[in-house]
Amino acid sequence: MGKVWAIAVNTFREAVRNRILYILLIFAIVLLLFSGAVRELTFSAQDKVIKSLGLGAISIFGLLIAVFVGIGLVYNELDKKTIYTIVSKPIDRWQFILGKYFGLLLTIYVNIAIMALFFYFALYWQTYTSEAALDRAYAALPAGESLSWLSYLGFLGMAVLKSSAQAVKTFFFMPGAVTADLPPVVLMTALELAIITAFAVLYSSFSTPTLSAILTVFTFVIGRTNEDIIRYTWVIERNGLDSTMDVVKYHGAQCVAHVAPNLKIFFSNTAYQALSDPPVQYDRWMAYGVVYALAYSGMILVLAVLVFRRRNFK
Amino acid sequence: MPAPSRRAKLTETGRTMATVVQTIGLTKIYTLDFLDVEYGRIKLRLRPSRRQRVALKDLDLAVEEGEIFGLLGPNGAGKTTTLKLLMEIIFPTRGSAKILGRPLGDKWAKSCLGFLPENPYFYDYLTGREFLRYYGQLYGLGRRERTRRADALLERVGLHGAEHLPLKGYSKGMLQRIGLAQALINDPRIVILDEPQSGLDPLGRKEIRDIILQLREEGKTVFFSSHILSDAEMLCDRVGILYGGELRAVGKLSELLSARIREYEIVARGLPEAVVREWQGRADRVLADKDSVMIIVRTETDAREILSKISNGATLVSFNPRRETLEEYFIAQVRGGANG
Numbered sequence: 001m002g003k004v005w006a007i008a009v010n011t012f013r014e015a016v017r018n019r020i021l022y023i024l025l026i027f028a029i030v031l032l033l034f035s036g037a038v039r040e041l042t043f044s045a046q047d048k049v050i051k052s053l054g055l056g057a058i059s060i061f062g063l064l065i066a067v068f069v070g071i072g073l074v075y076n077e078l079d080k081k082t083i084y085t086i087v088s089k090p091i092d093r094w095q096f097i098l099g100k101y102f103g104l105l106l107t108i109y110v111n112i113a114i115m116a117l118f119f120y121f122a123l124y125w126q127t128y129t130s131e132a133a134l135d136r137a138y139a140a141l142p143a144g145e146s147l148s149w150l151s152y153l154g155f156l157g158m159a160v161l162k163s164s165a166q167a168v169k170t171f172f173f174m175p176g177a178v179t180a181d182l183p184p185v186v187l188m189t190a191l192e193l194a195i196i197t198a199f200a201v202l203y204s205s206f207s208t209p210t211l212s213a214i215l216t217v218f219t220f221v222i223g224r225t226n227e228d229i230i231r232y233t234w235v236i237e238r239n240g241l242d243s244t245m246d247v248v249k250y251h252g253a254q255c256v257a258h259v260a261p262n263l264k265i266f267f268s269n270t271a272y273q274a275l276s277d278p279p280v281q282y283d284r285w286m287a288y289g290v291v292y293a294l295a296y297s298g299m300i301l302v303l304a305v306l307v308f309r310r311r312n313f314k
Numbered sequence: 315m316p317a318p319s320r321r322a323k324l325t326e327t328g329r330t331m332a333t334v335v336q337t338i339g340l341t342k343i344y345t346l347d348f349l350d351v352e353y354g355r356i357k358l359r360l361r362p363s364r365r366q367r368v369a370l371k372d373l374d375l376a377v378e379e380g381e382i383f384g385l386l387g388p389n390g391a392g393k394t395t396t397l398k399l400l401m402e403i404i405f406p407t408r409g410s411a412k413i414l415g416r417p418l419g420d421k422w423a424k425s426c427l428g429f430l431p432e433n434p435y436f437y438d439y440l441t442g443r444e445f446l447r448y449y450g451q452l453y454g455l456g457r458r459e460r461t462r463r464a465d466a467l468l469e470r471v472g473l474h475g476a477e478h479l480p481l482k483g484y485s486k487g488m489l490q491r492i493g494l495a496q497a498l499i500n501d502p503r504i505v506i507l508d509e510p511q512s513g514l515d516p517l518g519r520k521e522i523r524d525i526i527l528q529l530r531e532e533g534k535t536v537f538f539s540s541h542i543l544s545d546a547e548m549l550c551d552r553v554g555i556l557y558g559g560e561l562r563a564v565g566k567l568s569e570l571l572s573a574r575i576r577e578y579e580i581v582a583r584g585l586p587e588a589v590v591r592e593w594q595g596r597a598d599r600v601l602a603d604k605d606s607v608m609i610i611v612r613t614e615t616d617a618r619e620i621l622s623k624i625s626n627g628a629t630l631v632s633f634n635p636r637r638e639t640l641e642e643y644f645i646a647q648v649r650g651g652a653n654g
Binding site for chain 1 (some may be wrong): 339344351353398401402403404405421424425427428430431433434435436437440444448449451452453454469498557
């Protein structure tokens with residue numbers, strides 16, 4: 001296990017020293033911080049819109065990191081022939097694949113954590129600088145006096161401090177009122193990305209970065225629309241499997257839907273169910289998500305190892 | 315082909331020598347293949363073409379403990395293929411090999427090996443020190459031990475002072491040296507080097523040569539491939555010559571190269587015009603410029619005669635009896651192979 005860990009740490013180090021990661025992360029943070037601006041643009045359910053936007057941003061940027069950082073990881077080792085020195089060491093090839101996987105996952109999780117922190121911060125910032133909060137600040141002033149520049153800055157500074165403190169508190173699973181429903185949702189996003197990362201490593205183990213990127217995004221899209229594909233087959237079936245084309249379409253779609261992961265498990269509950277009333281039973285939902293993610297990514301990694309284990313490196 | 319058994323023999327010094335690397339009918343046939351996964355008879359292929367290339371054909375080779383063995387041959391002869399097969403970077407089409415008596419892929423055997431690939435390219439985002447420590451970790455070395463060895467090796471390959479630079483900033487020679495260091499991080503019994511001197515300047519080549527000689531002093535076996543014959547000639551106890559994927563010759567240099575003197579090369583200054591003209595007809599070659607002349611003759615008598623002519627104002631610049639060089643032997647072998 002020490003060797004898997006060594007490769008994982010090195011993979012993490014490679015990703016952390018990669019410029020693409022920072023560009024993606026900065027974009028995500030800017031988006032998250034400005035998600036509050038949506039407040040000015042929406043009339044109702046502002047809270048819901050902001051949360052959906054933030055959670056969506058975390059999920060999409062997590063995917064982008066998996067794609068852009070992940071796809072090249074195995075391929076580069078083959079392309080630059082660093083794999084030659086790795087396989088000549090007393091390690092097994094499965095250890096290499098697992099190390100790459102966990103290294104990439106570690107990178108993604110650290111980034112999700114950073115994004116989640118900024119997201120929570122943005123949410124609390126909304127609360128602490130809301131009109132109600134500002135009104136309260138006014139009310140505290142002696143009658144007739146207006147808020148001076150300096151005390152307004154003080155008010156904002158306090159908001160920053162309080163938001164940061166609350167964000168950190170929420171992050172370590174002590175949800176405050178504003179974000180009570182969010183940590184499990186972020187966790188589900190993390191589980192979804194565990195599956196996507198396994199696919200990224202699998203594709204990267206036998207194809208070029210561009211092809212891997214396309215395949216990974218494809219898998220993500222099919223995974224997210226898996227239930228819709230099943231619904232589509234129902235429609236075909238209801239209309240009757242008359243022509244050969246219908247039969248091909250029906251079985252083709254069935255096949256794709258059953259082989260591809262069902263990522264809706266992790267998603268359908270995120271934005272709207274997290275905010276639903278009454279709330280979802282998180283425990284059961286999460287337990288199912290954990291089992292599904294472990295089983296599915298385990299299966300994909302076994303496949304990646306089978307491809308990689310007896311592969312000739314040119 | 316019968317498989318030669320693992321043998322031990324007595325050397326002149328009375329030390330027993332064991333075969334540490336042995337290949338038995340090792341064969342590799344390449345095809346253009348995008349997937350290229352092999353499980354014995356089950357093969358996963360993605361082949362746009364059926365064309366095949368035999369990279370290595372029935373190689374039977376034995377490297378003895380403690381020697382420097384050079385695998386020589388022109389580009390595309392199968393040298394790198396041989397080493398890649400031994401390191402399990404690729405898998406043989408036929409045949410097998412043993413390292414320290416164990417089959418390929420054996421973990422213990424791998425932990426006794428050090429390997430430097432051709433034109434190494436390493437993780438350029440790591441510093442020299444981080445890189446060596448990472449590889450030490452892959453051998454399961456403890457934290458303190460790998461730091462100690464990394465520092466000692468950086469010193470040994472002359473990279474002291476560059477250990478905190480990322481490998482991105484290393485020159486080709488520095489990369490070759492850090493590559494050699496990573497091959498030695500586990501204090502291996504056998505060091506396998508693929509073209510360790512290619513692409514280096516004369517100074518860099520000498521440094522690598524010195525390290526290889528040191529390794530032999532320490533009792534390690536060095537098995538390397540090269541197409542730089544002069545270096546191989548200086549280093550190797552034994553050589554194998556590969557051409558077109560086949561082993562053409564193997565043995566001690568002194569056995570392969572004829573000991574007799576092939577020709578005498580005399581360079582003199584101020585030799586009388588008449589003498590030069592006379593030898594232009596008789597000698598093998600005569601090269602004259604403004605003030606000096608080089609005469610190459612085949613026999614000792616001819617050489618003595620020329621030397622006797624060097625008097626009264628003429629001076630002998632150099633006298634050089636030449637034996638067959640590895641290069642000449644090599645070219646003869648390769649030509650022979652190409653014709654036959």
